Amino acid sequence: MQLLEDRIRxxxxxxxxxxxxxxxxxxxQMDVNLFREIGKEFQRRFAGEEIxxxxxxxxxxxxxxxxxAEIFNVPVVFAKKTQTKNIAGDVYTTKVESFTHGRVYDIIVSKEFLGKGDKVLLIDDFLANGKALEGLATLVQDSGAELxxxxxxxxxxxxxxxxxxRDRGIHLESLAIVDGMDDKTGEITFRKQ
Ligand code: 5GP
Incomplete structure (x- = not known):
């Protein structure tokens, strides 16, 4: 997505x-006008899918x-990070290792808000080692919803x-893919999509 790559550069x-x-x-700080363009691009890329x-x-x-979620006109749920040891049985839970903090969290979603019949699109700001999205995909699977x-x-x-x-067969759409970055020069290289 050119607008996004230009902004990252x-x-x-x-x-x-x-x-x-x-x-x-x-x-x-969040540029909501840019977010709207990002939302429309996701809408284009997942056109024809029921979400x-x-x-x-x-x-x-x-x-x-x-x-x-506003653009897709559907509810949005966020998984909560918790370090609580004894989590009650009314939630789906799994463990996620944080890339930026190097810690392991339990993430939870209430069974009230995710379940059979839901067709779920995962959204996140960054994809690095995939732990956050894999954790979310596990919660979806455990709930009986469709990913x-x-x-x-x-x-x-x-x-x-x-x-x-991608190897797990998940339909993944990334709006900008950074193939290389140099912390000395600040140079960022994007993959051609
Ligand atoms: P993953 O679970 O894929 O290893 O990392 C994804 C999560 O780590 C994202 O939710 C994001 O918050 C954070 N993250 C990973 N890499 C970066 C990065 O380069 N910059 C920022 N700002 N966050 C990152």
Whole structure:
């Protein structure tokens, strides 16, 4: 998505440890006009698919998922991260290792908000090693809902997540795929799509 790639080139900052900072428009300050264009692009890419629910993970997926949900005209649910040891039986839960914090979280979704009959599109801001989306896909599977696909704003194509999800047969759409970035020069290379 050209508009998004241009914005990443203009405002993205490459940090050590393969981290791309896009705090000025994606996951701290949020450019809602850009989010709307992103939402429309997901709508184009998942055209013809029946989607009844958007599922994301707190915190940085929530803003973008809300705008996407408005465009698809469906509810949005976010998985909560918790470190609670004893989780009651009225939730679906799995473990997720955080790329940015290096910690393992339990993520939970109430059984009230996900279940048989739901056709779910996963949405997240970044795809790195794929742990967040794999965790969400596990919750969908455990709930008996159908996983329609996954939409991510920025995939770091040099990390393993995209391959893992595609190899599992998940319909994955990434609006910008970063194939390389240099923390010395700040140079970012995108995959041609
Ligand atoms: P994964 O689970 O695919 O390894 O990582 C995805 C999650 O880590 C995303 O939800 C995102 O919040 C965070 N993340 C991964 N890589 C980056 C990055 O380069 N920049 C930012 N801002 N967040 C990232």
């Amino acid at each position: 203009k405002d993205g900052k490459v940090r050590e440890g393969n981290v791309l900072k896009v705090d000025s428009f994606l996951n701290h 009844t629910k958007i599922l994301t993970i707190e915190a940085s997926g929530i803003g973008i998922a809300c705008v996407v 329609v696909g996954a939409g991510v704003v920025i995939e770091k194509g040099f990390q393993i997540g995209g391959k893992l999800l």
